[in-house]
Amino acid sequence: MPDVTGYRAKIGVIVPSTNTVVEHDVNALAPHGITFHCGRMYVENQAMGDHDSFVNLQTQLRASMSIALRDVMTAKPDLMMMGMSAPTFSGGVEGNTLFQKEVSDQVGGMPVTTGASACRAALEAIGVKKISVFSPYQPVADEWVDRYFTEAGFDVVSVTGLRCPTATSIAEVTPRDLVKVLEEIDTPETEAIVQVGTNLSFIRMADEAESWLGKPVVAINTATVWHTLRQAGFDDTVGGFGTLFRNF
CATH class of the missing domain: 3.40.50.12500 (Rossmann fold)
Known part of the structure; x- marks a missing residue:
C-alpha cells in the first residue's frame, strides 16, 4: 500500500x-x-x-x-x-x-x-554557459565550486564567498544582504547566477531577482x-x- x-x-x-x-x-x-x-x-x-x-x-x-x-x-x-x-x-x-x-x-x-x-543539470536545461556564483563558503570551497563548474563545461565569470563564520549563521543572511551581492556579480557577460550553500534560503528571492536582473537565477535547493x-x-x-x- x-x-x-x-x-x-x-x-x-x-x-x-x-x-x-x-x-x-x-x-x-x-x-x-x-x-x-x-x-x-x-x-x-x-x-x-x-x-x-x-x-x-x-x-x-x-x-x-x-x-x-x-x-x-x-x-x-x-x-x-x-x-x-x-x-x-x-x-x-x-x-x-x-x-x-x-x-x-x-x-x-x-x-x-x-x-x-543538480546545478549542472539545471544550467544545461536552461541553456546557459557563462555563470556567476555566490556561496556562504570560505575560499577553499569556492575553489571547489569553480573547479566543478569549469570541468562541467561552464565559463565561470566569478565565485563570490560570503565567508559566514558559523554553520548556523548562514541562515541569518538576509535578502537585503543578498541584493548587494547580486548587483556586484551581475556582469554584462553573466548569463545566469547560481547560489550554492543549502542553509542559505534563496528559493523565493531567486524568482524575484530574475524579474529585475533579466536573467535566470538558480537557487541550489x-x-x-x-x-x-x-x-x-x-x-x-x-x-x-x-x-x-x-x-x-
Missing part, C-alpha cells in the same frame, strides 16, 4: 544538524503526494570562519553521514537527496561522481541527487528538488520559485 501522505514518492534528505533551511525549502517546493524526510548529520563544532575550521566542518559531516543515512532509510524512501552542497563540489566532476556512488552504495543502490549535479523529481520521472512544474521549476 502507498504511504498516505507520500503516495507518489518519499524522498530521503540528508542535512547537517545545524541546517535550519532545507526542510523549510523542500516542503515549500514539494508537489502533492511527494514528501521529504530528513536524516541529520551531527555537527559538534559549527565554526567555519577560516580555512581550517571550514575543512574541519566538512570532516565532521562525512564522519556522521553514514548514521544519518541509516536513520532516514528506516522511513523507506524511494530516492535520496543530499541537503548539503560543499562536499559535492569537492574534487571536481569526478569527485562528485564518487560522492554520489559512495552514498548510493550505502542505501542499496538507490538514486542519489547532489547539489553539484530549488535545483536539487527539481533534479530529484526529474530523475524520478515526475514532471510537475511549480511557480514562484524561478525559471527552472516553472519552465523545465
